[in-house]
Amino acid sequence: MILFKKKPWKLVTITSTLIFIIFVVLVMASIIIQISNYKFDKSQAKRNEYIISTSLLNSGLSFEVAKGDINGIESIINDYLSYKEIHAIEVRKLTREVIYRKQKTINKELRIVAKTYSLLSQYDEISIDGLDKVENKEVKTIAKVVITFSSNYMNKKITQQALFTGGLLFIAVMITIFFLYLFNRYIYKYLNNIINTMNSIKQGDNITLKNKGIYRVEELNAIYRSLQELSETIYKRDAQLKDSLNQAMEAKILAQEAEQFKEDFIRAISHDIKTPVGVIINLISMIVEQSDTIKDNPSLSEKVNACYESSIVLKEIMTELFNFEEFEQQKLIENKTKVNLNEIFSQIKSLYETKFSEKGLGFSVYKGSQQTTQLLYYINIDKGKLLLVLENLLDNALKFTESGAISITWIVKKDSLLIQIKDSGIGIPEDKYKVIFNKHIQLNNISTSTHQGRGLGLFYVKRIIDLLGAEITLSSKVDIGSVFKINIPITSTMSTNTENTLLLTEELSKSNFKALIIDDDQHTCFTLTEMLNKYGIETASENIPEIGLSQMTKESFDLAFIDFHMPNLSGDVIMKKLTSTLPKNTTFYVCITAESSPYHLEKLDTLFHEVLEKPFDITDLQAVLQKALKSKRVTNEVINNIKGKS
Structure with missing residues (x-):
């Protein structure tokens, strides 16, 4: 407990308050005990008074009086004076002459109560409670006995003490209630401040507590000090947490930027790698297939085959790299x-x-x-x-x-x-x-x-x-x-x-297919042109997308291969312009792309009829040509039906 040099009477603690309350309770308990004793003594005095009266009437005092035996009367009176309630006794004749009188003390301030009892010449024995009396016609009074009782005086003293103590108790209780009221307001005020402080701490505010008035209650003062320390600790940790969160957010942003950069890099390098790899594989395949010189020269054939196999291995490694990226991002679609x-x-x-x-x-x-x-x-x-x-x-x-x-x-x-x-x-x-x-x-x-x-x-x-x-x-x-x-x-x-390559080539030739290739890579244009010529398809190519778009609007083509990644004008932009410019065009549009992400492919599916992923081979191209041929058949059937109805 802290003691202050100034105004020590203002020092109030919860402990001292509890001690004061206990003291008041003990005082109240003692007063209650005194009142109970007073009531008991009062009832006991009345009981004794009645017993004395009955005993007196049943005693042999009347016989002693009748015989004039002063010694006998004195002996009996001394016995009665042994009762603490009796102050004095006197015996009188009917002529009021005092036969004998005796009292304990002489005190003029003593307020006493005297009662007179008649002594009868004859009196049958009665019970202790005085209820069973026997009548006697010859009974007559021969003397009077006056007994002075002091019990009422004592009762009054007790009453005065009880009233005085009760008054003090009432005042003490009122003071206690008032003190508790003030203490309750005092406690509530600072407990409410503590609650508000806790709410502020919960919100992360830095709290500086004022000690004005708090020093009066040591326990609250200790609580406030603890709250101050708690507030400072939480504020510091909150600041550290915010710094950590900011650093984590910055790290997350950097990671997202790095991830985006990686995706952009992979997308770009995918296009840059897949395009030449596809060209190399397809050109080597066509050279091996079409060149009799290579077939007749084992040494040259071995070298060309080594180039072809190396390009296939490169394709596999590249595919593995890009597939792993898709696996990591969980972007695979079927x-x-x-x-x-x-x-x-x-x-x-x-x-x-x-x-x-x-x-x-x-x-x-x-x-x-x-x-x-x-x-x-x-x-x-x-x-x-x-x-x-x-x-x-x-x-x-x-x-x-x-x-x-x-x-x-x-x-x-x-x-x-x-x-x-x-x-x-x-x-x-x-x-x-x-x-x-x-x-x-x-x-x-x-x-x-x-x-x-x-x-x-x-x-x-x-x-x-x-x-x-x-x-x-x-x-x-x-x-x-x-x-x-x-x-x-x-x-x-x-x-x-019936669906083998020879029949497909024959059917495409009969259909007079005409194709346009728009790709900024001239090697892709050259390779794809050679592959399409194998099927007897008349093919035109353009490396500048703007010119290719213009050519699409001026000429009619059955098949159009459009690269997605091109400078200035990408494949999707070309398709949007063609759709708005030529809404009834029956051209079968194929997108050439090196990017294989699900989102990208879904986007292309809404713009193009088919997507050809780099690096593609003759089998992939054949599947596209079959779909294009089927689409043209359906289109021709619709046109013929319309002409027939008209």
């Missing part, structure tokens, strides 16, 4: 097209046969018994995703197989495409089956310099399998090999060779 399974697995075989052969491994592709070589089997599936799954599984098998063979078996059963890839590699422990599909995972027993990799192949496979709504299972034994089984839900149709 883009189903009509795909020839025979061509897909033939492409896989030609792509990997040399790779496995160079490593001394056998490689084979088997078809189920339902398929024959005379049938082309078409399914609706995302071709790019299916190829990515097969290529990653085969790359994984090639990487971890040192001897033996790798085989692919595929079959279509009802609405499912079943694929099995089997190798004789180092195998995978059973307890690692689940984690093997995680990102950047390579098992400890295979993570050596002999088997280096990015650890993304099976991660890609699992993500794509989930996207396609398919299932993949693994069975493997260490040092024996692994078997991956894939079950992909599909919709499929069997078709004869």
Whole structure:
């Protein structure tokens, strides 16, 4: 407890207040006890008075008086004076002559009460309570006994003391109530300040508490000091938290900017890389296919094939990089097209046969018994995703197989495409089956310099399998090999060779297809022109988008290939202008783009009839040409119907 040099009487504490209240309660309790004793003494005095009176009447005093025996009278009176309530006794004859008198003290200020009792000559015995009396006709009074009682005086003294104490108690209670009222207002005022202070602290304000008046209550003073310390601590931590949040927000903004920069960079580099890679692959493919010189020159043929295979490897690495970015951003979407399974697995075989052969491994592709070589089997599936799954599984098998063979078996059963890839590699422990599909995972027993990799192949496979709504299972034994089984839900149709390349070329030639290419990259224009000429399509190209747009408005084309990323005038802007300028144009518009994000592809689908992603090959182009041919058939049928009705 803190003591102050000035005005110590103002020092009030909760403890002292409680002590004061306890003192008042004790005083009230003592007064209540005194009042109870007073009432008890008063009732007891009345009781004793009645007992004395009855005893007197039943005593032998009347006989002593009748005989005139003063000694006997004195003896009896002395016995009665032993009662504290009796102050004096005197015996008188009927002539009022005092026979005997005796009192305890002489005090003139003593206020006494005298009562006179008649002594009878004869008196039958009566009960103690004086209720049962027996009549006697010969009874007569022979003397009077006057007893002076002092009990009323004592009662008055007690009454005065009780009234005085009660008055003091009333005053003390009123003072206590007033004190509690003031104390309550005092406490409420500062408790309310404490509540407001806590609310301010909750809102994060820096509180400076004033101690004026608080020193009177030490406990409140301690609370205020604690609140002051709490406020300062919270304010400091709040300031630190705000600084941390600001730093986190700045870091988040920087991260978002970095992420946006990365996306923009990848988008730009995707276009810059995919365009020349597509040109290289397609040109080398056409050179190998069309040049008899290369076929007759083994040395030159080997060099050209090495260039082609290197370009394919570059394409795979590039695809892996851009797919990983899509996986990271969870922007993958399924883009189903009509795909020839025979061509897909033939492409896989030609792509990997040399790779496995160079490593001394056998490689084979088997078809189920339902398929024959005379049938082309078409399914609706995302071709790019299916190829990515097969290529990653085969790359994984090639990487971890040192001897033996790798085989692919595929079959279509009802609405499912079943694929099995089997190798004789180092195998995978059973307890690692689940984690093997995680990102950047390579098992400890295979993570050596002999088997280096990015650890993304099976991660890609699992993500794509989930996207396609398919299932993949693994069975493997260490040092024996692994078997991956894939079950992909599909919709499929069997078709004869009427839709092969030769018939497609013939039909396109009969339809007199005319195409325009608008692309700022002249190599893409040249490569695509050569590929279209293979199908007998008359093709024009333009490297300046403004001139290409003007050419579209002046001439009629059945097919238009428009690059999306071009300086000054992008592909989507060209399409919007063509739509507004030529609303009834029947041209089949194809967008050439290197960006494959879902948002971008969805945007292109609303503007173009078809999208051709770079780097594309002859199979991709053939699928686009088939759709364009089908669209022209439908358009011609509608026009003929209209002409027939008119």
